[in-house]
Amino acid sequence: MEDGKPSQTALMVAMLRARHFLHEPEPKILRDSLAGLLSGASSPELSSQYLDQIHEAFSALSDNETAQKFISQLEHSVCIRARLVEEELALAKAQGASQFVVLGAGLDSTAYREPELLTGLKVFEIDHPDSQSWKKECLLKGNVKIPDNLTFVPFDFENTTLDAALTAGGVSKNKITVFSWLGVQMYLTDDAVKGTLDVLGGFPSGSTLIMDFVSPSYETATNEQKSSVDDLRKIVAGMREPFLSEYSTVALANRFAGANFSKSEFPTIGDIADQYLGGDLDRLEMHPKAQYLAVARV
Numbered sequence: 342m343e344d345g346k347p348s349q350t351a352l353m354v355a356m357l358r359a360r361h362f363l364h365e366p367e368p369k370i371l372r373d374s375l376a377g378l379l380s381g382a383s384s385p386e387l388s389s390q391y392l393d394q395i396h397e398a399f400s401a402l403s404d405n406e407t408a409q410k411f412i413s414q415l416e417h418s419v420c421i422r423a424r425l426v427e428e429e430l431a432l433a434k435a436q437g438a439s440q441f442v443v444l445g446a447g448l449d450s451t452a453y454r455e456p457e458l459l460t461g462l463k464v465f466e467i468d469h470p471d472s473q474s475w476k477k478e479c480l481l482k483g484n485v486k487i488p489d490n491l492t493f494v495p496f497d498f499e500n501t502t503l504d505a506a507l508t509a510g511g512v513s514k515n516k517i518t519v520f521s522w523l524g525v526q527m528y529l530t531d532d533a534v535k536g537t538l539d540v541l542g543g544f545p546s547g548s549t550l551i552m553d554f555v556s557p558s559y560e561t562a563t564n565e566q567k568s569s570v571d572d573l574r575k576i577v578a579g580m581r582e583p584f585l586s587e588y589s590t591v592a593l594a595n596r597f598a599g600a601n602f603s604k605s606e607f608p609t610i611g612d613i614a615d616q617y618l619g620g621d622l623d624r625l626e627m628h629p630k631a632q633y634l635a636v637a638r639v
């Protein structure tokens with residue numbers, strides 16, 4: 342991230358969730374009704390203007406059709422990962438989870454639009470201080486009420502100990518906790534990823550981590566997927582948020598095991614998106630065998 346500036350990739354993914362909410366036919370994968378307000382893309386017109394800018398950046402790397410396809414892929418991938426968190430949260434709550442920690446929260450709006458799902462939970466948004474103060478301004482400008490059960494914890498994964506930040510923020514290490522860590526691993530060094538997993542694996546049994554990850558090219562399901570990831574790598578590097586680490590599923594599973602997680606799963610798009618789309622997987626531009634999500638349980 343650029344010093345003193347909020348995450349630009351956080352803005353991009355919020356706009357993609359807004360695109361989904363405003364333009365995707367039913368059934369939608371995710372209903373992020375606040376993404377538009379928080380990212381400034383609150384009407385179909387504004388959303389189109391912003392998306393044109395994203396499209397321009399992608400078209401510079403490839404042709405128009407490939408850029409369109411890639412934006413759809415990215416939109417669906419950010420919506421699927423956020424939906425998976427909602428589903429896991431509902432399950433974990435029924436099994437005694439009492440904390441929900443959003444790591445690298447960006448403009449994630451779960452805490453503001455899902456009061457029922459979050460009733461009875463303490464919610465913590467942990468993010469880089471530059472992104473967090475900008476989010477607070479976006480919330481204020483949008484007149485979005487901050488729920489009483491939400492605490493903001495400023496934190497830099499590369500320069501501070503997560504353990505200390507969690508304690509200072511009031512996160513209890515004795516409570517069953519759901520961690521959402523979406524769109525963050527790839528922007529961190531391997532040391533920071535390992536350090537984070539080591540802390541999360543110390544939470545009580547029943548705690549769950551949902552994260553996405555970038556795989557090395559040899560693990561991608563198709564050449565097309567490999568070239569999409571390469572394009573994304575270039576785009577985010579241009580936003581001064583370069584990818585810093587990548588994991589094969591085996592390497593990440595080993596990291597989870599080494600950090601005391603008892604179980605990890607790497608669902609394919611086919612495994613999870615099918616139910617979100619009422620069986621209409623053809624709507625996705627993604628390969629059904631693609632794996633970019635991990636659910637790890639302590």
Ligand SMILES: C[S@@+](CC[C@H](N)C(=O)[O-])C[C@H]1O[C@@H](n2cnc3c(N)ncnc32)[C@H](O)[C@@H]1O
Pocket residue numbers: 342347348350351354355444445446447448449468469470472473496497498499522523524525528529
């Ligand atoms: C692509 S955004 C994802 C935001 C959100 N999780 C989502 O899915 O919409 C990446 C997030 O990682 C955070 N981030 C990146 N590097 C970080 C660091 N070193 N310390 C803390 N947060 C960081 C950014 O502030 C940003 O909110």
